[in-house]
Amino acid sequence: MHIHVLKNTSELAQYVAQQMYQHILERSTTRIGFATGETPKETYNCLVNYVKHAPLNLNGVETFNLDEYIDLSPAHPNSYHYYMDQYVFSPLKLSYDQTHIPRGNTNNSTYEAEHYEHLIKEHGPIHLQVLGLGINGHIGFNEPGTEFSSRTRVVELAPSTRQANSKHFASNEKVPTHAITMGLGTIMESEKIFLLVQGADKTPALHELLHSSPTQNFPASILHSHPNVHIFTTESTMYKL
Numbered sequence: 001m002h003i004h005v006l007k008n009t010s011e012l013a014q015y016v017a018q019q020m021y022q023h024i025l026e027r028s029t030t031r032i033g034f035a036t037g038e039t040p041k042e043t044y045n046c047l048v049n050y051v052k053h054a055p056l057n058l059n060g061v062e063t064f065n066l067d068e069y070i071d072l073s074p075a076h077p078n079s080y081h082y083y084m085d086q087y088v089f090s091p092l093k094l095s096y097d098q099t100h101i102p103r104g105n106t107n108n109s110t111y112e113a114e115h116y117e118h119l120i121k122e123h124g125p126i127h128l129q130v131l132g133l134g135i136n137g138h139i140g141f142n143e144p145g146t147e148f149s150s151r152t153r154v155v156e157l158a159p160s161t162r163q164a165n166s167k168h169f170a171s172n173e174k175v176p177t178h179a180i181t182m183g184l185g186t187i188m189e190s191e192k193i194f195l196l197v198q199g200a201d202k203t204p205a206l207h208e209l210l211h212s213s214p215t216q217n218f219p220a221s222i223l224h225s226h227p228n229v230h231i232f233t234t235e236s237t238m239y240k241l
């Protein structure tokens, strides 16, 4: 794993966005996996700005999202569909056909998860996968205890994850209890992984990741076995200034 410690959040966003821009620029077609959450928002804003100032042909870009809450419609402001529309798809004018997110509001989530896994297999591999890190070590919504060989499926969210994500909802009870997430095995098939970690609350998880050997109790530790992982963090996250 390569670790990049940037001065602050804004430098992290600019640096990662620049890498993403370059990645797209160098390829006529590419498949990018997107994470949601607080961490990558500024990076996505920077990417949009770079594309605005130095237009890129995005026709060959296809996107796959990591996860989605079950029971939220795409129009729900807390859905990851809504997030992606707001921060990435609309500003970059990506067409509906170029973008893929599991649907959280179907009447058969198990089928939807299998269908999404099949889609990734059929279109894949993902060339560049962006990830965030949960305070309990989750990536996507793969909570502690997840099998390293897991595929895209329906999962129950850990109480600590619902608590951490409740800041975006009116109350803790409004946070969905389940989600569809790419599995750890699915994520590991991506060619290159960018893991973004920032914020004082992420310091313990980052240190655990850096010092742990692969264990199912800490899902992100699987990344030690991937040949091309870049972790981007900030000085204050890394050194707890």
Ligand code: GLP
Binding pocket: 035, 036, 037, 038, 039, 040, 066, 067, 131, 132, 133, 134, 139, 140, 141, 161, 165
């Ligand atoms: C969430 C999402 C992940 C995200 C992670 C960190 O629960 N399922 O995809 O990367 O946890 O989120 P944040 O960046 O808001 O801390």
